[in-house]
Amino acid sequence: MPAQLHIDWTRCDGRGLCAELLPGVIGRDDWGYPLARTGSDVPITAENHDAAQEAVALCPTLALRFLR
Secondary structure: OOOEEEEOOOOOOOOOHHHHHOOOOEEEOOOOOEEEOOOOEEEOOHHHHHHHHHHHHHOOOOOEEEEO
8 A cells, every 4th residue: 555645734834835846646725725636645656755755854834744
């Protein structure tokens, strides 16, 4: 089972860094908040794993984490 990226909506303030790092996986709503293109948690493939790790590490509000 691939890792999944979880977005904690209570921490997110819509800066959009995750959407910039994972453009094919995460979109943005009208207010700049991330939208998981596949539901509430984002499946992470081998090809976007490095970008997802960078998004988790760089999220200024610590709103992203991996689910295993």
